[in-house]
Amino acid sequence: MTSLANDRAPGDTEMYAEERSSGSYGAFIYTVGLFLAVILTATSFWVTNTALLWPPGIPLGLAVLAIAQMGIHLVFFLHITTGPDNTNNVLALAFGVLIVAVVLIGSLWIISDLNANMMPSISMPNMQM
Amino acid sequence: MSGAVVALNGVPQARVATSEAGPAAKRIVVTYGFWIFLLSDIVMFSALFAGYAVLVNATAGGPTGAQLFNQGSVAYETACLLMSSYTCGLMSMAIGAHKRFATYFFAGVTFLLGAAFLTLEIREFIAMIDNGAGPQRSAFLSAFFALVGCHGLHVTAGLAWLMVMMAQVRVTGFSAVVERRLLCFSLFWHALDIIWVGLFTVVYLMGVSQ
Numbered sequence: 001m002t003s004l005a006n007d008r009a010p011g012d013t014e015m016y017a018e019e020r021s022s023g024s025y026g027a028f029i030y031t032v033g034l035f036l037a038v039i040l041t042a043t044s045f046w047v048t049n050t051a052l053l054w055p056p057g058i059p060l061g062l063a064v065l066a067i068a069q070m071g072i073h074l075v076f077f078l079h080i081t082t083g084p085d086n087t088n089n090v091l092a093l094a095f096g097v098l099i100v101a102v103v104l105i106g107s108l109w110i111i112s113d114l115n116a117n118m119m120p121s122i123s124m125p126n127m128q129m
Numbered sequence: 130m131s132g133a134v135v136a137l138n139g140v141p142q143a144r145v146a147t148s149e150a151g152p153a154a155k156r157i158v159v160t161y162g163f164w165i166f167l168l169s170d171i172v173m174f175s176a177l178f179a180g181y182a183v184l185v186n187a188t189a190g191g192p193t194g195a196q197l198f199n200q201g202s203v204a205y206e207t208a209c210l211l212m213s214s215y216t217c218g219l220m221s222m223a224i225g226a227h228k229r230f231a232t233y234f235f236a237g238v239t240f241l242l243g244a245a246f247l248t249l250e251i252r253e254f255i256a257m258i259d260n261g262a263g264p265q266r267s268a269f270l271s272a273f274f275a276l277v278g279c280h281g282l283h284v285t286a287g288l289a290w291l292m293v294m295m296a297q298v299r300v301t302g303f304s305a306v307v308e309r310r311l312l313c314f315s316l317f318w319h320a321l322d323i324i325w326v327g328l329f330t331v332v333y334l335m336g337v338s339q
Contacts, residue, residue: 034215037211058338073322077319129166
């Protein structure tokens with residue numbers, strides 16, 4: 001390596017040898033994540049196509065499965081942990097989730113309210129929305 | 130991080146408390162900054178999702194999602210993206226171990242799976258546009274193409290980034306800078322998969338089951 005070897009922030013250290021050599025353990029984590037994600041994805045597709053479940057409950061079930069799978073991805077692929085390194089990441093994630101929830105729930109709520117309060121429409125067959 | 134005793138520059142040191150440890154390692158700071166970018170990207174996608182959810186029934190007499198979407202191709206796209214996320218994880222482990230051949234191999238597999246995903250998606254778009262279900266047909270289709278197309282553009286950018294990173298590994302080897310950039314790339318790629326989970330659930334599966 002050239003001068004890039006000295007490209008360090010104050011207090012920065014090399015990756016520790018124990019972290020470098022943790023190869024098989026890391027592969028195990030990714031494989032567990034893949035396994036869980038495949039199960040959740042397969043369940044989502046099954047829920048969509050089955051006749052066994054109560055149809056009005058299916059969208060809610062799909063949403064729960066999707067959120068569970070996002071959690072699996074965050075933990076097993078993006079390595080969000082409870083460790084001291086990750087406190088800032090977790091707080092930023094919490095803020096991001098808050099904003100996403102405000103945008104999504106707020107939009108759906110406001111627009112459904114507006115739709116409900118629309119004047120009864122006169123039929124306009126030639127109008128393209 | 131455990132409290133294990135490690136040899137740093139040949140001198141054994143006990144791991145100190147976080148409050149005493151001084152500035153965080155550059156690797157931590159860089160990934161934190163990139164994580165903020167990813168979250169802002171996810172907030173942007175949430176606006177597109179909200180637009181889609183609001184407009185999903187505004188079909189203007191045109192085709193609905195249940196008539197347009199093909200679950201088989203969505204299942205293949207999902208499988209490609211999930212497997213490429215997995216091989217991307219294996220690539221970042223090969224990088225951590227400084228294994229050059231394994232890095233190229235898993236980067237190649239990741240690239241091919243991502244390209245297969247894009248091919249399937251573009252084929253689906255072309256078939257829809259040929260059937261008169263382009264983005265100008267209805268508000269529902271405008272929102273659909275904006276949301277799914279934006280994710281597709283992100284995947285395209287990710288593929289270009291991956292090629293650039295492999296060229297950098299070829300030229301400079303595993304320098305600290307290149308390792309951090311590859312770390313950011315793998316975060317980006319995994320985050321795209323998270324967005325795809327929301328996308329295939331909200332757009333395709335909920336659209337088909339309605």
